[in-house]
Amino acid sequence: MEPKKLHAGDSVTWAREAPAYPSADGWSLCFALRGPGSLDVVSTDGEPYQFRMTASQTRALPPGAYHWACYAIRDDERATLESGRMEILADLLQAETFDGRSHARRMLDLIEAALEKRIPKDQQSYEIDGMKLDRIPVERLEALRTRYRREVAAEGRRGRSPFGRYSHARL
Missing domain, CATH: 2.60.40.10 (Immunoglobulins)
Incomplete structure (x- = not known):
């Protein structure tokens, strides 16, 4: 098989x-x-x-x-x-670096970092040296955070990791 x-x-x-x-x-x-x-x-x-x-x-x-x-x-x-x-x-013996987080976990971490360093709610864009930067509205980030929290929780229930199922060693 x-x-x-x-x-x-x-x-x-x-x-x-x-x-x-x-x-x-x-x-x-x-x-x-x-x-x-x-x-x-x-x-x-x-x-x-x-x-x-x-x-x-x-x-x-x-x-x-x-x-x-x-x-x-x-x-x-x-x-x-x-x-x-x-x-x-992934073959860890050949990898110089490896991020073992799932896509959902990486996205959730990025969204939470963005929310922590958030500019005030009323300022959705700003300009520095002629460059205009737009931000994702806080409400959209919060909705995405909820979605990815669910995905990460589901992965935890399924015991998913980048290496398939895993077990914890007891010392």
Whole structure:
């Protein structure tokens, strides 16, 4: 079964059954991964078919959401067996810096920082040295803060992190 999540730089192997497409009849399986990057992996012969993505192959994949499809291929014939989604997570061994906050958490932090340093409510824009700066109205920032607080709370309930589910060690 294809992995759902994978850290870039990890190697992974899996098997897939395809009894309607036996290798003895010239069939092979191909796994295609598309998203911020791409990777194609051809199975080894035999049943069940075996797939392997090496560490160097996955290291080249940028983090993000990917779509995959598994195809049975023989000469000029092709059949899609299954498709799905996979998340590629960051390779911390290769990253110089890493912000592990989700999009919602980053947005909430920015909005709260903007509200803390807010100019007076009645002054929505100002000019310095001929440059005009406009501000997002406080009411809009407060509405966005409410939205992103909900998203961050939902992530907490699901146990989400940039590395999938996590657990806390007890000392």
